[in-house]
Amino acid sequence: MKILLLNGSHRTGGNTETLLSVMKTGFEKQGLETELISLATLSVEHCQVCDSCKGKSTCRITDDFGAILEKISVSDALIIGTPVYVGMPSSRLAALIQRLTYLALLNGHLLKDKIGCAVVVAGEAGHLTALNSLLDFFLVNEMTVPGSRYWPVGTASKKGEILNDTAAIENVKYLSGKIAKLLKTGGAR
Numbered sequence: 001m002k003i004l005l006l007n008g009s010h011r012t013g014g015n016t017e018t019l020l021s022v023m024k025t026g027f028e029k030q031g032l033e034t035e036l037i038s039l040a041t042l043s044v045e046h047c048q049v050c051d052s053c054k055g056k057s058t059c060r061i062t063d064d065f066g067a068i069l070e071k072i073s074v075s076d077a078l079i080i081g082t083p084v085y086v087g088m089p090s091s092r093l094a095a096l097i098q099r100l101t102y103l104a105l106l107n108g109h110l111l112k113d114k115i116g117c118a119v120v121v122a123g124e125a126g127h128l129t130a131l132n133s134l135l136d137f138f139l140v141n142e143m144t145v146p147g148s149r150y151w152p153v154g155t156a157s158k159k160g161e162i163l164n165d166t167a168a169i170e171n172v173k174y175l176s177g178k179i180a181k182l183l184k185t186g187g188a189r
């Protein structure tokens with residue numbers, strides 16, 4: 001079982017990455033294979049709606065999208081983290097999920113039945129608006145979205161501050177346990 005954690009923040013080593021790393025550690029304790037990648041260090045252009053991916057499952061734009069797509073394709077779960085930027089997920093993440101969804105839906109719903117989970121960090125406000133955008137992405141791709149006992153959101157601004165949000169840390173630890181259980185058993189119970 002493989003889990004890909006995708007950091008949508010435009011800076012590395014920030015709060016979103018820290019929250020994802022907490023989940024990564026949780027998954028690894030359960031013996032699951034993980035990889036964490038950061039969009040801050042990758043280049044993903046916007047979808048050009050050229051339809052050249054139809055029937056091919058590849059994109060003609062030569063950037064890092066192809067490598068990310070390959071990692072997602074071989075993963076059983078995709079955990080996305082985003083900071084809130086003006087009430088929305090990051091623009092790098094928006095570019096990726098728009099391109100990914102267009103390609104996936106044109107090619108037989110490639111993400112179907114993978115587990116999808118999102119965690120969100122904001123300095124003050126906008127957590128749920130950003131979270132709901134990502135849930136819409138999972139749902140339209142027919143992915144399985146695990147519920148949790150609270151929304152997986154945290155509040156922090158400067159790098160590292162998320163560690164002071166102990167409720168967020170505990171929530172994502174709990175969620176990573178649920179996802180591990182789902183992956184291992186095919187059901188939460």
Ligand SMILES: Cc1cc2nc3c(=O)[nH]c(=O)nc-3n(C[C@H](O)[C@H](O)[C@H](O)COP(=O)(O)O)c2cc1C
Nearest residue numbers: 009014015016083084085086087122123124125156
């Ligand atoms: C361009 C930009 C827009 C932001 N917009 C919001 C916002 O709408 N609401 C909010 O609460 N915080 C906002 N923030 C703060 C970030 O969400 C916050 O600093 C977060 O911890 C950054 O995550 P990171 O450390 O993973 O980069 C914004 C930050 C940036 C750089």
